[in-house]
Ligand code: B12
């Protein structure tokens with residue numbers, strides 16, 4: 050009766066579609082539903098069409114994040130509307146939460162569930178099936194003459210939610226070899242984040258709220274994965290896994306001796322304040338790499354971003370130094386090309402800073418994004434972007450245009466303040482850096498190729514000559530080696 054669709058987001062198929070499993074969990078025992086995953090099924094349009102006919106599907110829910118997933122969501126929703134006009138189409142996830150009006154103005158989307166959809170989706174189906182007042186469903190937006198937005202959803206504690214119905218999927222194809230281990234699974238252990246960084250969709254949606262699952266539940270789930278699927282590594286997809294030191298410690302303590310390799314996302318200032326005992330426990334528990342938002346070398350830019358907490362450029366330098374001791378790899382993400390009046394100078398300073406990080410801790414992995422604005426009304430950074438002429442598309446179909454797809458991937462944003470030379474500097478530096486120091490997380494890159502790349506990238510890196518690295522572009526095409534950000538978040 051209900052189809053939940055994860056449109057194609059990545060060629061890397063090792064991602065259990067957790068968003069849909071968590072929506073499915075609330076439907077268990079009440080409504081029949083199927084989950085379709087475009088990352089695994091490359092002909093999802095045919096599968097969906099067949100399913101709608103054979104199982105009399107009346108509702109199709111899409112999970113939508115920007116990028117290729119948005120693209121396929123639009124195409125599939127249009128197709129359903131044309132061929133099965135009575136089927137109701139419901140969008141949920143980050144994109145419709147932040148662009149609700151644009152989404153609902155499209156004739157092929159009927160409802161948007163904003164924020165966490167666990168309770169609202171089921172209430173919506175109840176209302177449509179047995180009757181009920183739509184205006185009482187929290188987090189729901191819909192069309193009733195004009196577009197209506199119901200009250201915001203209260204933060205739902207994940208500890209109060211039912212376990213994920215993993216049996217709904219064939220889990221085996223989602224378990225894969227990564228830098229962390231031979232059988233890696235993805236897991237989500239908390240919701241939101243306590244901070245309000247101006248470029249971040251999580252801040253825009255959760256408004257500085259965070260709740261984590263109890264360490265016991267996380268550890269039990271992982272042990273279940275180990276027992277049933279021989280899993281030996283975990284990627285935590287939380288926005289800020291390490292928010293609570295106590296939770297981190299307890300979780301790590303519980304999995305010591307289980308032989309897991311694991312990875313999660315953190316803030317540099319939070320981790321710098323962690324006790325040495327916690328760091329030791331992290332090391333013992335198999336934590337191999339931690340992803341940090343370093344963002345910028347400039348305190349002014351960090352202020353403009355509203356990075357908050359006690360994070361400064363020096364925090365990151367101290368942290369990467371400290372992590373050498375514990376042999377945990379820092380993976381540092383940067384958001385370059387912000388709307389300041391000194392873009393080129395900022396970039397040059399950022400490059401200098403990244404080089405310094407690599408000097409302090411050569412194991413550091415560097416992930417470079419170009420700032421692409423997030424629809425965050427209360428953010429100074431978003432206002433600065435608007436005052437420099439940035440505007441989101443007003444029609445959903447416009448997001449299909451190639452420039453908006455590149456924008457979504459944070460590769461070539463539609464940002465008026467970034468000139469060609471700014472973008473070229475970012476890309477060229479990234480290319481040289483990735484050759485000089487190829488990411489360790491790319492398992493396909495053999496030792497020989499790694500050494501060859503290093504050799505080719507070295508002279509440029511050492512001489513600081515980043516312009517026109519054509520030979521490295523050829524190598525990249527030849528070896529198809531991974532830039533750390535390609536499967537990033
Ligand atoms: C896993 C992941 C991916 C995977 C793909 C997953 C997939 N669907 O196949 C990969 C790595 C490929 C990926 C890529 C990208 N991602 Co991504 N990704 C995530 C991540 C880390 C976890 C998502 C998840 O599973 N969460 C767990 C579930 C339980 O939570 P949830 O998804 O929020 O779902 C809840 C609600 O949103 C809602 N909901 C969600 N879907 C639906 C559907 C319906 C019908 C309903 C009713 C409700 C509903 O209810 C759910 C339960 O409460 C999130 C950050 C995060 N921690 O959430 C970023 C995140 C969603 N990604 C983001 C981005 C920007 C990207 C990229 C576009 C950019 C990039 N270069 O990284 C790319 C490109 C995407 C593409 N190729 O289309 C941003 C979105 C920002 C925005 N402006 O909207 C996020 C928030 C990261 C961030 N901190 O900025 N991503």
Ligand code: SF4
Pocket residue numbers: 242243244245246249250251252288289316342
């Ligand atoms: S700390 Fe990270 S997850 Fe939290 S609001 Fe800032 S960028 Fe987003």
